[in-house]
Amino acid sequence: MSSAVERVRAAYARIAQVDRPEVWIGLRPQADTEADAAEVDAKAASGARPPLAGTVFAVKGNIDVAGLPTTAGCPSYAYGPTADAPAVARLKAAGAVVLGTTNLDQFATGLVGTRSPYGAVRNAHDPAYVSGGSSSGSAVAVALGIADFALGTDTAGSGRVPAAFNGIVGLKPTYGLVPTEGVVPACASLDCVTVFARTLPEAERALSFMTTPSGRALPPLAQRRPGPWRIAVPEDGQLGELDEGWAEAFATAAARFAEAGAALVRVDLTPFTEAAALLYEGAFVAERYTAVGGFVDDHAGTADLDPTVAAIITGARDIPAHRLHADRGRLAVLRTRAMASLGDADALLLPTTPGHPTLAEVAADPRGANARLGRFTNSTNLFDLAAVAVPAGEVDGRPFGVMLIGPAFTDDRLARVAALLATPPQRLAVVGAHLTGQPLNGQLLALGGRLLRTTTTAAAYRLYALDTVPPKPGLVRAAKGGAPIETEVWQLPAEGLGALLAGLPRPMTLGSVELADGTLVPGFLCEPEALDGAREITASGGWRAALATGWPAPRPADEADIRLGPGGTFRTRS
Known part of the structure; x- marks a missing residue:
C-alpha cells in the first residue's frame, strides 16, 4: 500500500498527464496537499493509521473546503469558507486528502457539465461528448484516475448522470443521511451530497464516513419475503425515445440481473416520468430562486453568469404560490401511484439517461438537450x-449506465442489488437441509438463490445422517462404496454465497462436489471425524429419499435454526 504522500504525488502527476484544466476551479498547491499527507503518514507510523489513509478526493465547487473559495461555478459569487462542510471534514478526519474543488454547472443547475464560465468539462472517454452535470468535474476527476473518489451533489440527477457518462459509480443517498451544511443550495428541500468512485465498494466506503443517523422517522418498510431480489422494470414502450443501441444495452443489463438470480417484474413508469416533468416545468423550480435568485438579479448581464442558468433562475421569480401548492398536491398523488406501482420490488431499474449528447448538440439546444437527460432522474428526490x-457496458465505445432506485433508507439494499452487475453469480451444490422444501432452504432464497437443476453427484460419495437440529446429512467423498446422491444445484450472488459460508458451522465445510456429468461445483461436505456413530444412508440415494423412509424422523427446527442469516445453527444433541 502506498503512503499518503506517494498517492498525492501520483495524483498531481496524473493531473499533468491528462491536461484537463477545466476539471478544476480550486486545485490546491501540491506542497499543501503533501503536507496534509505527511501528517496522515505520521499517524499511520505511530500505529494509529486512519481508515482512509492513502486516498485523495475532489470536492464539487458548491461544497465548502476551508482555504479554497466556494464559487458554485460563478466567480463573482465566491466566498471564503472558514470551515469545511461536515461531509468534507469527516472524510479528512478519516485520513483522506483533499486535492481541490471541481467545476460544475453553475449553481448546480444543469445535467450537462457545460454551463460554467470555467469552461465546459469534456467527457473522460470521448472529449467530443458532454461529461454530464452538474457534478461534472468531480466525476471526470475520478474517471481519469486522478482522485480515488469525489463529492458531488444531486437535486435532479447530478450525482448519477455524470457517473453514467464517465463509466463510474454514483451513490445518491437518502435525503438527510449526509449533512448539507456548507453546501450552496440548489433546492434545499431536495439536495443530497453524493459520492463518485470507480467501484461500488470504494463509493460505499467513502459514504460510510459521511453519514449521520437520521433524525427522520423511518418509513414502515415492508418485511422482505424470502426469495431472490425483485427488480422492477418499465412496461414495454414506456422508456420513450432512446439513443441508438441504448434499448438493447438496457435489455442486456436487465438480463444480467435475471441471470444473477433476480426476479424481474413489470411496473408502470408513468407516475415517475410525470413527476420528473414537474421539477423544472412546474413550480418547484421556485426554490432555486430562493437559493440564489437575489444574487442573480443583482448581477444580471454580468459576464460570469451563464445565460441559460440565469434564465432558469430568474424565470422562477414570479411563480405564484398557488401553483406551488397545486404542484405539491399533484406530486403527492403521483408519489402514491409510484409507490403502489413498485409494490414489494426491492428496486426500480432504469437507464440513467435516455442518451448521451455531444458538446455541439448541447450548444445547439442547451435547454432541450438538458431536459431530456432528466427524464429518469428528476423524480427521485421529489419522491424521497x-x-x-452503476456502469452497465458500452454503446459505440462510450459508457452506458443504469441506476437502481428504491425507497428511502434502502441504500444498503440498493448497493447489494447493484453488486449483481459487478460480480458473477456462483453455483452451490446442496444435498440436505438446504434442498427445496427442507428447513434451511429459506436461507438460499433470502440470499437471492435460484434453483438451476436437480441432478446427482458422481458415483463416488457416501451419505450419513448426522445427529443435529434440524436433521442434516453429511456428504463425504469415498475411495470405495460410493453411489450417486441426489443433488440440487443453486445459483447465488457471489456475496450471498460469501454470507452463507461466513457462518458455516463445523463439521460442515465447503469443497468441490463432482456431479454426474463430471463438472465440479462448490458444495457442502462433512469433516470425516463427525461421522463417528452416524448412520450411513448412502443406499437411499439422497436425503429426501431417506426422510421418506421415516428415519431419521424430521423434527421442526426452532427459530434460531432457520433464521434467514448465513449458515444455520449446527447443534449436537446430548
Whole structure:
C-alpha cells in the first residue's frame, strides 16, 4: 500500500498527464496537499493509521473546503469558507486528502457539465461528448484516475448522470443521511451530497464516513419475503425515445440481473416520468430562486453568469404560490401511484439517461438537450427515494449506465442489488437441509438463490445422517462404496454465497462436489471425524429419499435454526 504522500504525488502527476484544466476551479498547491499527507503518514507510523489513509478526493465547487473559495461555478459569487462542510471534514478526519474543488454547472443547475464560465468539462472517454452535470468535474476527476473518489451533489440527477457518462459509480443517498451544511443550495428541500468512485465498494466506503443517523422517522418498510431480489422494470414502450443501441444495452443489463438470480417484474413508469416533468416545468423550480435568485438579479448581464442558468433562475421569480401548492398536491398523488406501482420490488431499474449528447448538440439546444437527460432522474428526490448509478457496458465505445432506485433508507439494499452487475453469480451444490422444501432452504432464497437443476453427484460419495437440529446429512467423498446422491444445484450472488459460508458451522465445510456429468461445483461436505456413530444412508440415494423412509424422523427446527442469516445453527444433541 502506498503512503499518503506517494498517492498525492501520483495524483498531481496524473493531473499533468491528462491536461484537463477545466476539471478544476480550486486545485490546491501540491506542497499543501503533501503536507496534509505527511501528517496522515505520521499517524499511520505511530500505529494509529486512519481508515482512509492513502486516498485523495475532489470536492464539487458548491461544497465548502476551508482555504479554497466556494464559487458554485460563478466567480463573482465566491466566498471564503472558514470551515469545511461536515461531509468534507469527516472524510479528512478519516485520513483522506483533499486535492481541490471541481467545476460544475453553475449553481448546480444543469445535467450537462457545460454551463460554467470555467469552461465546459469534456467527457473522460470521448472529449467530443458532454461529461454530464452538474457534478461534472468531480466525476471526470475520478474517471481519469486522478482522485480515488469525489463529492458531488444531486437535486435532479447530478450525482448519477455524470457517473453514467464517465463509466463510474454514483451513490445518491437518502435525503438527510449526509449533512448539507456548507453546501450552496440548489433546492434545499431536495439536495443530497453524493459520492463518485470507480467501484461500488470504494463509493460505499467513502459514504460510510459521511453519514449521520437520521433524525427522520423511518418509513414502515415492508418485511422482505424470502426469495431472490425483485427488480422492477418499465412496461414495454414506456422508456420513450432512446439513443441508438441504448434499448438493447438496457435489455442486456436487465438480463444480467435475471441471470444473477433476480426476479424481474413489470411496473408502470408513468407516475415517475410525470413527476420528473414537474421539477423544472412546474413550480418547484421556485426554490432555486430562493437559493440564489437575489444574487442573480443583482448581477444580471454580468459576464460570469451563464445565460441559460440565469434564465432558469430568474424565470422562477414570479411563480405564484398557488401553483406551488397545486404542484405539491399533484406530486403527492403521483408519489402514491409510484409507490403502489413498485409494490414489494426491492428496486426500480432504469437507464440513467435516455442518451448521451455531444458538446455541439448541447450548444445547439442547451435547454432541450438538458431536459431530456432528466427524464429518469428528476423524480427521485421529489419522491424521497435513494439511488445508485452503476456502469452497465458500452454503446459505440462510450459508457452506458443504469441506476437502481428504491425507497428511502434502502441504500444498503440498493448497493447489494447493484453488486449483481459487478460480480458473477456462483453455483452451490446442496444435498440436505438446504434442498427445496427442507428447513434451511429459506436461507438460499433470502440470499437471492435460484434453483438451476436437480441432478446427482458422481458415483463416488457416501451419505450419513448426522445427529443435529434440524436433521442434516453429511456428504463425504469415498475411495470405495460410493453411489450417486441426489443433488440440487443453486445459483447465488457471489456475496450471498460469501454470507452463507461466513457462518458455516463445523463439521460442515465447503469443497468441490463432482456431479454426474463430471463438472465440479462448490458444495457442502462433512469433516470425516463427525461421522463417528452416524448412520450411513448412502443406499437411499439422497436425503429426501431417506426422510421418506421415516428415519431419521424430521423434527421442526426452532427459530434460531432457520433464521434467514448465513449458515444455520449446527447443534449436537446430548
